[in-house]
Amino acid sequence: MDFSWTEDQLEFRNSVLDFARNELNNDVRGRDSRSEFDAEGWKKCGAFGIQGLPYPTEYGGQGADVLTTVLAMEALGQGSRDNGFLFSLNAHMWAGTTPIARFGNEDQKQRWLPGLCDGSLISGQAITEPDTGSDAYALHTTVKKDGDSFVLNGTKTYATNAPIGDLMVVFASIDRSKGWAGLCAIVVEKGTPGMEVEAHYDKMGLRTSPMSGLSFNDCVVPAENLLGKVGSGMMIFNHSIEWERSCILASAIGTMERKLEECIDYANQREQFGQSIGKFQGVSHKIAEMKTRLETSRLLLYRTAWLRDQGKAKAIDASMVKYYISEALVQTCLDAVQIHGGSGYMTETEVERDVRDALSSKIYSGTSEIQLNVIARHLGL
Numbered sequence: 001m002d003f004s005w006t007e008d009q010l011e012f013r014n015s016v017l018d019f020a021r022n023e024l025n026n027d028v029r030g031r032d033s034r035s036e037f038d039a040e041g042w043k044k045c046g047a048f049g050i051q052g053l054p055y056p057t058e059y060g061g062q063g064a065d066v067l068t069t070v071l072a073m074e075a076l077g078q079g080s081r082d083n084g085f086l087f088s089l090n091a092h093m094w095a096g097t098t099p100i101a102r103f104g105n106e107d108q109k110q111r112w113l114p115g116l117c118d119g120s121l122i123s124g125q126a127i128t129e130p131d132t133g134s135d136a137y138a139l140h141t142t143v144k145k146d147g148d149s150f151v152l153n154g155t156k157t158y159a160t161n162a163p164i165g166d167l168m169v170v171f172a173s174i175d176r177s178k179g180w181a182g183l184c185a186i187v188v189e190k191g192t193p194g195m196e197v198e199a200h201y202d203k204m205g206l207r208t209s210p211m212s213g214l215s216f217n218d219c220v221v222p223a224e225n226l227l228g229k230v231g232s233g234m235m236i237f238n239h240s241i242e243w244e245r246s247c248i249l250a251s252a253i254g255t256m257e258r259k260l261e262e263c264i265d266y267a268n269q270r271e272q273f274g275q276s277i278g279k280f281q282g283v284s285h286k287i288a289e290m291k292t293r294l295e296t297s298r299l300l301l302y303r304t305a306w307l308r309d310q311g312k313a314k315a316i317d318a319s320m321v322k323y324y325i326s327e328a329l330v331q332t333c334l335d336a337v338q339i340h341g342g343s344g345y346m347t348e349t350e351v352e353r354d355v356r357d358a359l360s361s362k363i364y365s366g367t368s369e370i371q372l373n374v375i376a377r378h379l380g381l
């Protein structure tokens, strides 16, 4: 394992950091209060090449390896304070685009990948239902073959990007008696008759990332939109969730770096009892722990990315990185509020927003408890 970066990688990282600082911080506080997505920022990311980072150049991607991709996502998290926007980007890439890039046939890749890479199309994934979250494969949505089409019926919930999505990768069962072996993954495009996008959910955090439910009432989808084969839905989901768990929190490393810098500045500048608060061990130890959590999280991320580049990453690696970084992120954001005292609790300082945004990282892409179950299972427990 060698984590020394090339000059090109470092130059690229710095260009992403500058881009994020200059282009992805537009009225974050106002948009957070209005739950408003940064559509202009999305287009700018597309032009910069963010959405296409890990996808093949022949389909409009940048062809970057996994380590370079997570390095760039980390820089986005450091440069941009819009965690919701970055979450939408990650959902689009790992949950929406990756299944198409990996399991799409040539026609599907030609049809969708260039737009997904250049920012002209937005995607997401819908597997969660009102009655099935952690137990995702027990889903109730059905899909039936009807001539040259598939017909979907059912309800999805908590679908990130659904209100702004041009296409969603939807999971449904062709035969519930077969359990996971009956699952299918199908791409449903915006405006397909029979698909209704519910009203935008009002969330605690990640408010600039639009989310809603989807309902399917005899929704007729062309058969050519099926990804893989009938019954390969579980394999497709497992593949994309492992990528998602491995990479989705790369931006959180950047967020933790940003929090660390903010807290050091504040602790040096704020004075109580005649000295800067950073001189109190109660404060300085919190910052020392932040730094330690940041570097251990970073190592785990790079190790998993390296394993992915080698084709050696396993489900346990993906779950460890997801579990560890989400817990580290939440603790770091909570400590940042404590260090900022009363001012950290006020919306105008934008310190509290990071806590609201961070908490969801222990829930999406499988809760912390589910990640620990996966890790324990791999240990034979």
Ligand SMILES: Cc1cc2nc3c(=O)[nH]c(=O)nc-3n(C[C@H](O)[C@H](O)[C@H](O)COP(=O)(O)OP(=O)(O)OC[C@H]3O[C@@H](n4cnc5c(N)ncnc54)[C@H](O)[C@@H]3O)c2cc1C
Pocket: 091, 095, 124, 125, 126, 127, 128, 132, 133, 134, 135, 157, 158, 159, 160, 161, 206, 360, 363, 364, 365, 366, 367, 368, 369, 370, 373
């Ligand atoms: C911000 C955000 C974005 C999301 N985006 C998407 C998306 O784009 N697409 C999508 O399909 N879904 C999405 N989700 C849904 C997410 O995947 C689910 O919320 C998550 O998997 C948990 O399911 P649940 O909410 O039904 O909770 P439940 O499964 O009901 O769990 C409730 C509690 O019980 C615990 N629990 C459940 N089973 C076990 C077990 N076996 N062992 C130990 N504890 C257990 C859980 O850990 C949790 O604490 C998103 C959720 C959030 C918060």
